[in-house]
Amino acid sequence: MATHNLTRVVTGLAKKNLPACLLKRTSINSFVVTKRHATHFKFYPDPPPIDCGPTEKMNLFQSLTSAMDISLSSDPTTLVFGEDVAFGGVFRCTVDLKEKYGQDRVFNTPLCEQGIAGFAIGAAVAGSTVVAEMQFADYIFPAFDQIVNEAAKYRYRSGGLFECGKLTIRSPCGVVGHGGLYHSQTPEAHFAHAAGLKIVIPRSPIQAKGLLLACVRDDNPCLFFEPKILYRAAEEDVPVGDYTLPLGKAEVVRLGHDVTMIGYGTQVHVLKEVAEMAHDELGISCEVIDLVTITPWDEEAVCKSAAKTGRVIVSHESSLTGGFAAEIASTIQKECFLNLEAPVERVCGYDTPFPHILEPYFIPDKWRCFEAVKNVTNY
Amino acid sequence: MSVGRFINCAAIKAAYVSAFRQTFHGAAISAVRYKSTTPQSEDQLGMKIIGGPRSFINKLEFLEPKLEDAIPIYRVYDTEGKILDGTQDPKLSEDVLHQMYHSMIMLNTMDEVMYSAQRQGRISFYMTNYGEEASHIGSAAALDKRDLVFGQYREAGVLVWRGFTLDEFMDQCYANVNDPAAGKQMPVHYGSRDLNFVTISSPLATQMPQASGAAYALKRTHPGLCVICYFGEGAASEGDAHAAFNFAATLDAPCLFFCRNNGYAISTPAHEQYRGDGIAARGSGYGMITIRIDGNDVLAVYNATKKARQIAIEESRPVLIEAMTYRVGHHSTSDDSTAYRAKEEIEEWTSGDNPINRFKFYLINERQCWDEERDKALAAECKKQVLKAFTAAEKRKKPSPSLLFTDVYDDLPPNLVKQRQEMVDHLGKYSKHYPLDDHEPV
Numbered sequence: 001m002a003t004h005n006l007t008r009v010v011t012g013l014a015k016k017n018l019p020a021c022l023l024k025r026t027s028i029n030s031f032v033v034t035k036r037h038a039t040h041f042k043f044y045p046d047p048p049p050i051d052c053g054p055t056e057k058m059n060l061f062q063s064l065t066s067a068m069d070i071s072l073s074s075d076p077t078t079l080v081f082g083e084d085v086a087f088g089g090v091f092r093c094t095v096d097l098k099e100k101y102g103q104d105r106v107f108n109t110p111l112c113e114q115g116i117a118g119f120a121i122g123a124a125v126a127g128s129t130v131v132a133e134m135q136f137a138d139y140i141f142p143a144f145d146q147i148v149n150e151a152a153k154y155r156y157r158s159g160g161l162f163e164c165g166k167l168t169i170r171s172p173c174g175v176v177g178h179g180g181l182y183h184s185q186t187p188e189a190h191f192a193h194a195a196g197l198k199i200v201i202p203r204s205p206i207q208a209k210g211l212l213l214a215c216v217r218d219d220n221p222c223l224f225f226e227p228k229i230l231y232r233a234a235e236e237d238v239p240v241g242d243y244t245l246p247l248g249k250a251e252v253v254r255l256g257h258d259v260t261m262i263g264y265g266t267q268v269h270v271l272k273e274v275a276e277m278a279h280d281e282l283g284i285s286c287e288v289i290d291l292v293t294i295t296p297w298d299e300e301a302v303c304k305s306a307a308k309t310g311r312v313i314v315s316h317e318s319s320l321t322g323g324f325a326a327e328i329a330s331t332i333q334k335e336c337f338l339n340l341e342a343p344v345e346r347v348c349g350y351d352t353p354f355p356h357i358l359e360p361y362f363i364p365d366k367w368r369c370f371e372a373v374k375n376v377t378n379y
Numbered sequence: 380m381s382v383g384r385f386i387n388c389a390a391i392k393a394a395y396v397s398a399f400r401q402t403f404h405g406a407a408i409s410a411v412r413y414k415s416t417t418p419q420s421e422d423q424l425g426m427k428i429i430g431g432p433r434s435f436i437n438k439l440e441f442l443e444p445k446l447e448d449a450i451p452i453y454r455v456y457d458t459e460g461k462i463l464d465g466t467q468d469p470k471l472s473e474d475v476l477h478q479m480y481h482s483m484i485m486l487n488t489m490d491e492v493m494y495s496a497q498r499q500g501r502i503s504f505y506m507t508n509y510g511e512e513a514s515h516i517g518s519a520a521a522l523d524k525r526d527l528v529f530g531q532y533r534e535a536g537v538l539v540w541r542g543f544t545l546d547e548f549m550d551q552c553y554a555n556v557n558d559p560a561a562g563k564q565m566p567v568h569y570g571s572r573d574l575n576f577v578t579i580s581s582p583l584a585t586q587m588p589q590a591s592g593a594a595y596a597l598k599r600t601h602p603g604l605c606v607i608c609y610f611g612e613g614a615a616s617e618g619d620a621h622a623a624f625n626f627a628a629t630l631d632a633p634c635l636f637f638c639r640n641n642g643y644a645i646s647t648p649a650h651e652q653y654r655g656d657g658i659a660a661r662g663s664g665y666g667m668i669t670i671r672i673d674g675n676d677v678l679a680v681y682n683a684t685k686k687a688r689q690i691a692i693e694e695s696r697p698v699l700i701e702a703m704t705y706r707v708g709h710h711s712t713s714d715d716s717t718a719y720r721a722k723e724e725i726e727e728w729t730s731g732d733n734p735i736n737r738f739k740f741y742l743i744n745e746r747q748c749w750d751e752e753r754d755k756a757l758a759a760e761c762k763k764q765v766l767k768a769f770t771a772a773e774k775r776k777k778p779s780p781s782l783l784f785t786d787v788y789d790d791l792p793p794n795l796v797k798q799r800q801e802m803v804d805h806l807g808k809y810s811k812h813y814p815l816d817d818h819e820p821v
Binding site: 077079104107109110112114115117118119120121122123124125126127128130142145146149150153154155156157158159160161162163165195196198219220248296297299300 | 527529558559560561563564568570571572577578580582585587588589590591592593594595596597599600606618619621622623625626629630786787788789792793794795
């Protein structure tokens with residue numbers, strides 16, 4: 001799929017009268033796209049997985065709908081809820097599910113994230129499969145206590161008498177071109193510190209469906225952060241049937257031998273483009289790894305690649321300090337110290353809040369990553 | 380769907396208010412219920428009002444909460460155990476009454492022994508239930524044992540009623556090898572799958588929205604059952620309490636919210652916790668049916684909980700119960716409450732409005748099914764049983780250090796396999812610096 005122009009995406013939304021998806025607590029009228037600029041990445045679609053049956057062209061939000069549809073139809077205890085979920089969700093991820101499965105299974109909740117998380121945990125403890133939506137990852141923090149102190153620790157504190165493994169919390173995250181402080185964040189690092197959670201971030205519609213179904217069926221509470229810029233910008237031929245993809249397994253999405261680049265979500269596409277640039281302009285061969293699962297993460301795959309190339313770049317949109325790249329870099333230096341030819345480079349958002357009009361300067365775009373490739377190879 | 384249509388969708392949710400009064404066990408209850416059956420309401424001018432019908436006035440008038448409108452407290456017997464209105468005596472069988480009384484005495488005895496044990500340094504922590512025995516036993520006895528309990532931390536009596544054994548209590552407090560949670564939590568953080576009592580966690584009020592969600596799930600999978608959620612008047616100040624009430628009310632969850640208003644949140648008295656008429660007054664704001672009861676009157680607690688359970692299940696809605704009681708003991712063994720309240724105040728509640736004595740008076744005077752001799756014998760028997768379990772629990776080994784890593788996930792991910800091995804290797808080198816002799820082998 002060709003590069004999407006931001007304004008085209010937004011216009012597309014407006015035509016469907018869905019600008020609400022871009023704003024939660026600001027009025028729609030106050031939101032005006034004043035300047036066009038290209039999206040910061042090129043989406044690289046994957047071929048459909050083999051042996052997963054017939055496929056249909058789906059974008060990422062449609063592939064998520066398909067996953068939830070399968071969960072609702074195959075498991076009578078499945079509940080899907082959150083703010084504005086009943087009419088299809090502000091990002092359209094739950095379209096028609098209420099009509100199909102009834103209001104007692106697909107429903108709106110009051111506007112209260114700690115309530116959504118607490119209610120979801122309780123329903124899961126009582127035996128329901130739960131797919132709860134936090135409308136934006138930026139607004140998940142009122143639920144932090146419920147997720148970190150309750151969901152993550154339920155099994156541990158009761159010795160397995162009670163647990164909420166049937167819980168999955170979905171939430172749109174990440175850079176979108178114009179989200180500013182409160183419609184852009186990816187809070188994976190905040191939650192990665194809480195043992196007991198699985199945190200997953202997909203990069204494509206095929207992955208999103210298979211991973212969401214894996215999270216729903218995994219016997220541990222999962223946080224599923226969906227890069228919202230991919231909801232419409234990413235299209236693939238997605239299997240219409242039921243399939244899952246493994247959690248805790250990284251994926252090598254491009255083989256190479258000079259430099260290892262590690263990312264997840266949208267950033268994988270940035271890194272893939274950088275790998276092309278490095279190849280074309282510098283003659284450098286880059287291996288690109290999609291971490292897929294933030295916790296528990298695939299140390300083996302990462303260290304194997306790092307040991308092979310000796311030069312590693314870890315990149316994510318979230319801020320540098322305390323970001324998950326630090327965890328990865330730290331493990332690499334311990335496990336692959338003698339293999340390293342250069343210090344592990346982190347290319348991340350700066351240690352500032354997420355800025356609105358200054359976003360192009362904040363994000364770890366292809367030019368900053370490209371420079372990092374030069375740095376690690378010239379060290 | 381257009382944005383305009385989206386707003387209209389909200390308008391469809393416009394509700395109307397119907398106020399009605401219902402009598403239950405002689406107590407008048409005001410209830411406001413919101414129904415979503417009418418698409419919208421209109422005022423005299425034909426204006427559509429979102430969020431329910433409203434009338435208009437032309438005089439500038441603010442609402443002032445009035446003390447004389449305070450919600451009354453429902454009670455069955457007085458402080459001498461004398462029945463106030465014969466129609467309100469649930470006339471429970473002597474067997475049930477004795478079982479209730481036995482549970483209260485057992486709870487009280489266990490508290491005495493464990494409190495002393497903590498003072499002697501034999502366990503790390505304890506929380507007594509003194510003064511609140513009636514609220515535990517009265518509510519527990521009115522439930523179906525399959526109803527799911529979400530407690531705060533001071534509801535050990537509910538477990539006593541359901542049959543949690545003294546060994547189970549003691550093993551948890553001693554964090555020994557028989558504790559199902561392998562000693563991972565502080566004392567009094569009990570839980571039992573068999574008895575449908577969700578394991579206690581320390582954070583306050585987090586159990587409340589979970590109770591709403593569990594009640595919603597139970598309604599679908601186990602109609603005829605409900606959830607009871609215990610919390611204190613201090614916990615009711617947490618955001619989670621608001622979330623729980625609002626979610627249970629809007630999503631029609633059969634959940635009993637049982638507030639133990641015991642007057643104190645550690646040192647903070649209730650009057651510094653809220654303005655207005657306590658916790659019960661919040662009920663109608665959420666469209667919840669509500670009652671305030673005498674929490675030291677075990678029969679009032681029983682009647683209210685039983686009726687509330689029936690309403691919750693039959694009408695698929697939450698019910699709020701505010702039980703007025705008094706925390707006679709310190710908050711925990713880490714607290715000395717004489718630093719913030721007068722000894723006379725504690726004494727007044729201990730002797731004047733003691734829930735166990737009141738029940739005993741009822742049994743002796745109203746039912747003639749108890750006497751002082753049997754009372755002494757029961758106290759002695761309870762003490763004997765508690766001490767036996769206590770001694771046995773104290774002797775048991777602590778769990779294997781390897782269990783530190785279990786139950787984080789359903790199975791051990793590679794990082795924990797690695798970290799467990801690191802710990803084992805470390806203990807191999809530095810064993811003399813760790814209390815390994817107290818534990819099961821690594």
